Amino acid sequence: MADASYPPELLYHPEHDWARIDGDLATFGITWHAQDALGDVVYFDAPAVGAQVTQNEPYTEVESVKAVSDVYAPLSGEVIEVNQRLAEKPELINEDPYGEGWMVKIRLADAAQASGLMDRDAYVATLGE
Amino acid sequence: MPDAADPATPLRRTALYDRHVALGARMVPFAGWEMPVQYDGVIAEHHAVRGTAGIFDVSHMGEIGAGGPQALEFLQRVLSNDVAKLAIGAAQYSVICREDGGVLDDCFTYRLGPQNYLTVTNAANHERDLAWFLAHRGELAVEITDRAADYAMLAVQGPLAREIVQAIAGAPLPERMHVAESVLDGIATLVCGTGYTGEDGVELLLAPADAPAVWDAVIARGAVPVGLAARDTLRTEVCYHLYGNDLSPERGPIEAGLGWCCKEDTGFIGAEAVRSARANPAEEVLVPFKLTEAGVARPGDRVVGGGEVTSGTFSPSLAIGVGLAYVPRARSALGSEFEIDVRGKMRHAVVAERPLYKRS
Numbered sequence: 001m002a003d004a005s006y007p008p009e010l011l012y013h014p015e016h017d018w019a020r021i022d023g024d025l026a027t028f029g030i031t032w033h034a035q036d037a038l039g040d041v042v043y044f045d046a047p048a049v050g051a052q053v054t055q056n057e058p059y060t061e062v063e064s065v066k067a068v069s070d071v072y073a074p075l076s077g078e079v080i081e082v083n084q085r086l087a088e089k090p091e092l093i094n095e096d097p098y099g100e101g102w103m104v105k106i107r108l109a110d111a112a113q114a115s116g117l118m119d120r121d122a123y124v125a126t127l128g129e
Numbered sequence: 130m131p132d133a134a135d136p137a138t139p140l141r142r143t144a145l146y147d148r149h150v151a152l153g154a155r156m157v158p159f160a161g162w163e164m165p166v167q168y169d170g171v172i173a174e175h176h177a178v179r180g181t182a183g184i185f186d187v188s189h190m191g192e193i194g195a196g197g198p199q200a201l202e203f204l205q206r207v208l209s210n211d212v213a214k215l216a217i218g219a220a221q222y223s224v225i226c227r228e229d230g231g232v233l234d235d236c237f238t239y240r241l242g243p244q245n246y247l248t249v250t251n252a253a254n255h256e257r258d259l260a261w262f263l264a265h266r267g268e269l270a271v272e273i274t275d276r277a278a279d280y281a282m283l284a285v286q287g288p289l290a291r292e293i294v295q296a297i298a299g300a301p302l303p304e305r306m307h308v309a310e311s312v313l314d315g316i317a318t319l320v321c322g323t324g325y326t327g328e329d330g331v332e333l334l335l336a337p338a339d340a341p342a343v344w345d346a347v348i349a350r351g352a353v354p355v356g357l358a359a360r361d362t363l364r365t366e367v368c369y370h371l372y373g374n375d376l377s378p379e380r381g382p383i384e385a386g387l388g389w390c391c392k393e394d395t396g397f398i399g400a401e402a403v404r405s406a407r408a409n410p411a412e413e414v415l416v417p418f419k420l421t422e423a424g425v426a427r428p429g430d431r432v433v434g435g436g437e438v439t440s441g442t443f444s445p446s447l448a449i450g451v452g453l454a455y456v457p458r459a460r461s462a463l464g465s466e467f468e469i470d471v472r473g474k475m476r477h478a479v480v481a482e483r484p485l486y487k488r489s
Binding site: 039040042043045063064065066068091094 | 167170171172173358362423424425442443445472
């Protein structure tokens with residue numbers, strides 16, 4: 001994705017991860033800033049379905065040609081689905097970080113945790129872009 | 130990649146700096162210079178060089194002139210290769226060694242005239258190489274000159290590279306491993322049939338003030354700007370050494386696989402140590418490897434059982450992690466398997482042929 005973009009309907013984590021909440025389910029991914037800093041993604045190490053993720057802790061890694069980066073869970077819960085397309089097309093994380101580049105879907109452990117995340121404007125302010 | 134050694138010293142900029150910024154390049158510190166690491170993206174740039182043509186700004190590299198009646202004798206002292214074999218208008222690869230055989234730099238030398246040679250040095254080593262040359266001149270009738278400020282350097286590489294450059298050249302371009310003075314779009318340029326990507330192409334040495342015009346002309350004819358990140362993936366795929374990674378003063382050329390450019394009978398500084406290393410090989414030797422599973426091994430990763438990765442990246446052309454590693458000789462045969470500790474996870478690797486990537 002060529003130009004910086006931060007959808008207003010998402011919630012954001014300071015480690016450059018986003019969450020899209022839908023009732024007691026959430027989808028996670030990394031932000032435009034994160035994929036831009038990484039460069040061309042070549043591997044996404046998907047966690048197992050059923051794995052527990054914990055807010056503020058890394059739950060997997062994403063690797064680019066030149067670097068590897070932890071991916072942090074914005075919220076706690078259980079992995080119910082992983083994006084299988086990323087195994088063959090990891091570049092979706094660069095091309096469409098909020099859409100086709102989604103990483104995991106989880107069942108939230110505690111929906112109230114969302115109040116600890118930033119909205120779009122607060123996150124963008126941390127970037128100083 | 131190495132940064133500026135002294136954070137207080139401002140980074141230097143090449144004559145193409147404004148072009149890189151205008152093209153949206155991500156600029157990073159490299160060997161004391163502010164250089165483009167990528168424009169569009171490393172994978173796209175890599176494929177452009179393999180498929181059509183790319184242009185690199187390598188003006189950070191240094192140049193040293195050696196001229197005079199004893200220029201040949203002098204270069205025989207400091208360069209590992211047999212400089213007597215270097216004909217006028219030809220290019221030759223060498224290493225520069227210390228007395229103990231440790232490698233100080235790897236370089237290309239071009240013979241521009243009967244007693245006129247130009248050596249291109251790695252940016253990080255230029256000052257040290259110049260001091261080394263001056264310190265070892267002795268009483269020889271040779272003038273050593275620092276030419277780094279006189280030249281910008283552009284590399285045009287890929288299957289269409291020669292066609293693109295030929296279109297703006299008055300005369301036929303020199304062949305591979307040869308060099309000739311040319312005129313490109315009216316600009317005096319030293320054209321060298323050399324490169325660091327494994328593709329055909331040329332490297333251009335020209336006055337810094339003239340470099341933007343030639344850069345523009347080559348891009349207008351279809352070459353894609355390519356940054357340092359793709360330069361690394363391209364050279365690693367063809368197993369070219371990177372000084373500071375695969376080469377350093379702690380290791381000699383034999384264990385690095387560069388015995389072919391060492392001619393001990395010329396008596397170069399370090400020749401006896403190199404001769405001895407041929408007879409009594411070091412414990413480890415540099416090998417190309419491919420990972421046999423997902424992951425990327427990187428410089429500094431430990432080889433399980435002994436050894437280390439010195440070059441490592443993702444190969445866009447092979448779609449697998451590749452690199453160069455020093456491993457114990459007993460485990461260096463083609464097909465030997467070993468494990469690399471990649472951030473605590475063991476990744477399986479196999480010793481592969483050089484080059485890792487071949488044009489089909």
